[in-house]
């Protein structure tokens with residue numbers, strides 16, 4: 001049985017590294033800003049290694065800095081371990097639960113086994129995936145995608161810090177000593193294969209709260225694609241340059257952002273811009289020379305994602321021409337995460353655990369709006385996720401909150417699911 | 425007669441302080457980035473003082489750092505001097521002529537008088553106005569406005585660097601030793617009154633070039649107002665937060681920028697956004713918490729400026745409510761520069777000078793699209809401006825260009841206008 005107090009203590013203890021954006025008086029009333037491979041991330045990684053080694057785990061680092069902590073099973077089988085995975089990196093204005101809960105809960109699961117002298121049959125363990133958020137290096141779930149064989153590691157290594165192009169994932173892995181020796185791969189010979197992947201996570205949406213359920217058994221995730229658009233215009237005086245002679249990338253970007261919103265609304269999906277970049281040498285009375293902005297398109301059906309993308313590109317090309325002398329438009333696809341379906345057997349391991357803990361009416365099947373490393377693992381091993389409610393569905397916000405009870409219930413379901421799966 | 429070569433040499437010599445944004449191979453093929461009261465501005469100010477003192481001028485600094493260089497006339501009259509004024513500060517991505525030409529040409533005018541042993545009847549001199557551009561401290565022509573009594577000096581001193589609120593005009597004046605003793609005022613007792621103000625400037629628009637004229641005799645300037653809008657929203661996950669639950673300030677700002685453009689177009693005026701600020705802790709998959717953006721509205725008729733403003737505010741209030749949970753909107757008026765009409769006698773001094781140099785068909789009457797310190801001075805002393813063509817009407821751009829010939833002709837007209845006026 002999970003130790004609820006210790007789980008909370010550990011969770012908030014690890015939040016000393018990267019605490020930011022205080023919103024209340026209590027010590028834990030802050031958000032988190034622990035960007036992937038920052039100094040704070042390096043500190044919590046050190047804690048993770050020490051803590052899992054203390055629990056008898058062997059820790060392996062792969063070439064993307066993913067950390068695998070493994071606890072041997074009774075059978076001493078060479079089969080891949082059953083993993084509990086999530087991430088310790090956060091958004092720059094994130095909270096204390098997104099990702100963190102999944103890793104800390106997994107540590108608490110191992111502690112509970114350890115103090116009860118419980119041995120699984122097969123090896124079990126924990127994965128801490130690198131740069132899940134895609135906040136600092138703008139490709140989310142990049143390291144689980146490399147592990148799954150979806151992206152060449154060179155592309156992932158080359159990803160630049162979103163605000164400082166001189167820093168890459170590789171340079172930060174090297175700086176912190178997290179460029180491991182093991183290939184980042186599910187390959188049984190060179191890589192680090194997993195037998196299954198269970199991820200506990202806050203829902204990040206309002207459904208569990210609204211339906212008064214304690215657990216979401218996750219059947220899959222919606223698809224999404226991230227783009228970066230760059231518009232090249234021309235500096236000009238805002239008082240003397242007639243509209244017809246302008247090449248105004250900020251006006252064009254504004255129209256594109258508004259248009260993408262209208263298109264997504266019409267097709268029942270989401271399209272969002274979280275980052276817009278201006279040259280730092282901009283001024284009130286000068287038309288800017290260049291603008292770039294992100295676009296994040298989502299829908300549970302990949303065909304709708306494609307349709308929104310198609311309509312946006314068409315609309316953006318028109319907008320690029322429609323004012324004055326027009327602007328030059330170019331773009332890159334930064335993250336491509338098709339909709340994922342999770343594994344039946346993993347799902348039923350969670351269903352059983354949930355039913356016996358909160359009763360058959362205490363949980364529901366749910367699809368994830370966010371992406372998770374479980375999307376990557378689901379391509380290479382049986383995978384599912386366990387959702388717990390979060391206050392008002394708020395996430396990627398300093399005030400993100402999951403109650404002590406809900407954290408504990410989720411962690412108990414994680415433990416029981418692992419044991420169920422180990423028995424199958 | 426103006427020394428054309430020396431004028432060019434001096435102009436480009438002074439551009440060593442702040443040269444930036446190279447666009448060609450020739451030594452002078454760069455733009456300028458000499459923000460008001462930056463270290464580069466302090467250097468060119470030192471040059472200006474030395475150079476004018478060498479020409480026998482007495483240099484006075486007022487409490488806004490405006491620099492007045494005065495050359496005594498034959499009458500030894502105590503009447504205020506006839507001034508040639510402009511500014512040595514530039515845009516962050518500006519060129520080598522906007523402002524700079526006016527001050528350097530004035531120096532060349534004094535040199536020409538000096539080497540010909542010519543004495544005017546009344547005192548003549550030069551003013552270098554502080555922070556004309558409004559690029560660093562976002563109130564353009566602020567120091568001539570204080571001088572004219574339009575703005576209390578405390579408000580001007582308190583203006584913050586647009587990207588670093590810890591730095592104010594006052595702190596920068598103090599740092600560089602430019603917080604002078606004389607009141608910044610046209611008051612004859614405490615201040616530094618002027619008898620007249622002539623400003624040579626590039627047109628910054630395409631009219632002279634298109635009509636193949638050498639000189640624009642400026643009859644006045646259009647009105648304009650600068651606003652800063654701040655939209656407060658709420659961080660949220662872009663993948664899990666339905667549109668209805670969002671409070672997205674970037675979406676709202678985008679719609680407002682597009683809307684202001686449509687409104688200005690419809691009313692035949694200009695509305696432009698040159699600066700949009702995002703929190704630096706933004707990310708692709710997070711709705712930003714706060715956005716601010718500038719708005720610059722212009723028209724020759726102040727009533728049309730007011731109408732565009734009115735329609736924008738109405739539209740912005742609607743937009744702030746129309747998506748999801750809405751955003752909070754607030755704003756400040758940063759610059760308010762009503763349309764100005766210049767002085768008949770000054771204008772006729774320039775007309776005469778222009779007619780005798782380039783013939784009656786070589787010049788035309790023109791209204792300025794940009795604001796200038798002459799707007800402020802026109803409220804306290806007879807004022808006009810002399811425009812020279814600039815290539816393709818381009819300004820506030822590194823490639824801003826005025827040919828050697830056009831610089832020389834403009835400077836000759838400036839000299840002759842001053843002499844005409846002195847004789848009136």
Ligand SMILES: NC(=O)NCCC(=O)O
Pocket residue numbers: 098132133134140141204369370371372661663709
């Ligand atoms: N769970 C989560 O917030 N992941 C980041 C990737 C995404 O934007 O969905």
Ligand SMILES: NC(=O)NCCC(=O)O
Pocket residue numbers: 237239285522556557558564565628793794795796
């Ligand atoms: N001449 C000039 O560019 N002045 C700056 C003020 C304005 O934006 O009009």
